[in-house]
Amino acid sequence: MLLGASGWLIAATVHGSIVQLLGIILASVGVFATFGVFWTVPGTGLSEDAKAAGLALINSVGLAGAVVSPTIIGLLHDWSHNYAIGLIYTAVMLVLGGLSMAFGGFRVSSK
Numbered sequence: 103m104l105l106g107a108s109g110w111l112i113a114a115t116v117h118g119s120i121v122q123l124l125g126i127i128l129a130s131v132g133v134f135a136t137f138g139v140f141w142t143v144p145g146t147g148l149s150e151d152a153k154a155a156g157l158a159l160i161n162s163v164g165l166a167g168a169v170v171s172p173t174i175i176g177l178l179h180d181w182s183h184n185y186a187i188g189l190i191y192t193a194v195m196l197v198l199g200g201l202s203m204a205f206g207g208f209r210v211s212s213k
Contacts, residue, residue, distance in 0.1 A: 103200035106132025107193040114189035133196070140203070171195070 109129030113122045144156035175188035 103132065103136050103196045103203065105135070106130070107196035107200070108132070110189045110193040110196065114186040114193070143203070167195075 106129045109125045109127070109132055112125030112128065114125075116122060116125065141157075141160075144153050144160065148156045171192070175185075175191060178187045178191055179185055181187075
């Protein structure tokens with residue numbers, strides 16, 4: 103997720119279409135590379151009964167983010183008249199997500 107955040111920061115702060123495109127590619131690689139690891143966390147950290155609820159919670163939070171984030175990015179654009187602040191917001195959300203995965207406190211059961 104941190105690789106994705108760095109890509110969005112590059113796309114937001116560097117002027118030059120080729121470098122911005124490389125930043126977007128880096129962001130895509132950084133985000134999509136985390137999916138495999140991300141979706142295994144409920145299976146390792148939750149009991150058998152709680153796995154379905156954990157996956158449902160992750161899905162619900164993701165859908166809520168998909169509804170709220172475009173609105174926030176639009177409001178940030180209206181406020182700043184620049185899309186770079188929206189990309190920085192996306193990078194900050196990725197950093198927060200990465201930190202929550204790293205220090206979230208889930209425990210792996212030893213079976």
